[in-house]
Amino acid sequence: MELDRRACLQAGLAAAALPVLRVIPVQATGTFVHEIAPGVFVHRGQHAVFSPENAGDISNPGFIVGSDAVAVIDTGGSPVVGRNLKQAIEAVTSRPVRYVINTHMHPDHVFGNAAFATDGVVFAGHHKLERGLTARADRYLAINSVLLGPRVFEGTKIIAPSLNFDGTGTLDLGSRKLELTAHPTAHTDNDLSVKDTTTGTVFMGDLLFVEHIPTIDGSIKGWLALLDRVAQDPPVRVVPGHGPPALTWADAATPLHRYLSTVATDVRALIKQGKTLSEATETAGQSEKDAWVLFEEYHKRNVTAAFAELEWE
Numbered sequence: 001m002e003l004d005r006r007a008c009l010q011a012g013l014a015a016a017a018l019p020v021l022r023v024i025p026v027q028a029t030g031t032f033v034h035e036i037a038p039g040v041f042v043h044r045g046q047h048a049v050f051s052p053e054n055a056g057d058i059s060n061p062g063f064i065v066g067s068d069a070v071a072v073i074d075t076g077g078s079p080v081v082g083r084n085l086k087q088a089i090e091a092v093t094s095r096p097v098r099y100v101i102n103t104h105m106h107p108d109h110v111f112g113n114a115a116f117a118t119d120g121v122v123f124a125g126h127h128k129l130e131r132g133l134t135a136r137a138d139r140y141l142a143i144n145s146v147l148l149g150p151r152v153f154e155g156t157k158i159i160a161p162s163l164n165f166d167g168t169g170t171l172d173l174g175s176r177k178l179e180l181t182a183h184p185t186a187h188t189d190n191d192l193s194v195k196d197t198t199t200g201t202v203f204m205g206d207l208l209f210v211e212h213i214p215t216i217d218g219s220i221k222g223w224l225a226l227l228d229r230v231a232q233d234p235p236v237r238v239v240p241g242h243g244p245p246a247l248t249w250a251d252a253a254t255p256l257h258r259y260l261s262t263v264a265t266d267v268r269a270l271i272k273q274g275k276t277l278s279e280a281t282e283t284a285g286q287s288e289k290d291a292w293v294l295f296e297e298y299h300k301r302n303v304t305a306a307f308a309e310l311e312w313e
Contacts, residue, residue, distance in 0.1 A: 033088045034245040037199035037237065039065040039176070041092065042245035043085060045076070047212045047293040050108070052149035055080040059108040059241055062203060063089055064196050066173020069098035073194050073203045074241075075112030078148055079155040082112025099124055099171055101180065102161065103205025103241065104188045105132040106217070107140050113159040124171070125161035126182045126190035133158050165192060183207070186223040187216070200236030201246070208252045210243025213259070213292035216305040220264050227257050259288050267306045268313075277307050 033041040042062035050056050056077025063072045063085070070089055075082045089097065100116045102125045103109055110133070113123065133140075137158045145153045171178045179195040187206045194203040206215070207226060216223070234249035243252070266284035281300040284307075289295050 033062070033085075033092075036239070036246035037196070037201050040196055040199055040201050041065075041088070042239050043076070043088065044245050045081075045108070045242065047242065049294070049297060050077060050144060050147035052152050055152045056108060056111060056144070056148055057081045057084075059106075059206075060239060060243070060245065061085050061109070061112065062239060062245075063097075064173065064176065064178065064194075065093050065095060066176035068095065068174025070095050071099040071101060071171060071173055071178055071194075072097055072116060073101050073239075074103055074109040074205065075100060075116060077108035077111045077144075078152050079112060079114045080152055082115025085112060086115050097121055098173065099163075101125065101171075101178075101192070101194055102129060103193070103203065103207075104191050105129055105136065106188070106206065107144050109205065109241065110159070111144065111156050114155050114157050117157075117159055122163050123159055123161045124163040124165065124180065126192040127164040127166040128182075128190040129192070130160040130164070132188065132190045133160055183226055184222055185218040186226045187214070188218045191218070195235065201239065202235040202237070203239045204241065204252075206241035208238055208240035208243070209256055210240045210247060210252050211293050212242035213294050213298050214256055214302070215298050216260075216302045220260055220302075220306045220309060224257065224260050224264065227253050227260075255291065259285070259292070262288055263302060263306050264310065267303060267310050271307070271311050277304060280307050 033043045035041050042060055045057050045059045046054050048054050048058050058077055059074060061074040061076045063070050070093060076085060097116055100113060100121055100123050165180045165182045168179060168181045171180065177197045179197055181193050183191045191205060191207050193205065193207065231253065237246045238249055238252050239246055240252050263285040267280055270280045270284060281303045284303045285299060
């Protein structure tokens with residue numbers, strides 16, 4: 001147990017400001033969740049692409065325990081991950097799961113939903129989440145069934161939210177309120193953050209990537225604007241969609257802002273020089289190569305998305 005705590009701290013937790021209070025093992029898999037603040041738990045996913053070996057366990061789902069009920073924030077990339085998360089919840093509390101909140105539409109955050117699809121559980125998200133899931137449902141299911149393989153993928157289904165947020169709203173878990181904020185287009189067009197008002201912890205979903213290279217599926221300009229807005233009144237602690245279970249805002253946001261700014265600056269310069277998209281993907285943002293895991297897998301896509309947006313400024 002102590003070795004697990006030490007490894008987690010070395011991976012990037014700010015120990016003095018953000019103590020890890022407990023580690024809950026999941027016996028079936030050896031995975032665990034970290035209690036990053038009283039009643040707030042996070043599972044750290046791997047830095048990887050979907051595969052049968054990792055069962056789609058590549059993002060950071062978590063849960064918050066109130067006096068009456070539990071809210072789950074994201075569920076991982078497969079029913080396997082969802083079931084492991086459910087097992088971790090049962091190891092912590094007998095209180096029922098009342099809400100499953102999805103921070104956005106990407107499969108690594110929603111494909112564990114099926115593990116929680118029981119009577120009495122309300123699925124919540126951004127008001128544009130259902131539209132995004134519906135538009136890509138066939139594609140997501142087809143691609144990821146191949147990536148994960150039939151054993152892991154079995155039972156996967158798209159579950160749209162029945163509770164939708166446009167702007168800011170509140171959920172009550174009993175002596176504990178969550179503030180949900182639907183954001184303008186940034187990482188995607190359906191990004192939602194979840195603030196635990198008791199501890200000041202904010203689950204940012206993929207509005208924050210740490211160590212893992214960010215992926216742009218929305219607007220690079222919108223994402224940079226969001227980071228600037230949040231920096232005006234930063235949270236006590238944040239949970240990124242990928243990376244360590246919890247960090248300070250500055251530790252999480254500074255490298256991300258630098259990467260996005262570098263890509264935007266380089267792409268704008270190349271467009272001004274009359275360079276093509278193909279040329280831009282080979283040179284823009286290359287100074288960031290050694291700073292991120294999975295750079296080769298996702299960086300050129302980011303440059304492509306940035307180029308398509310910025311060439312019409």
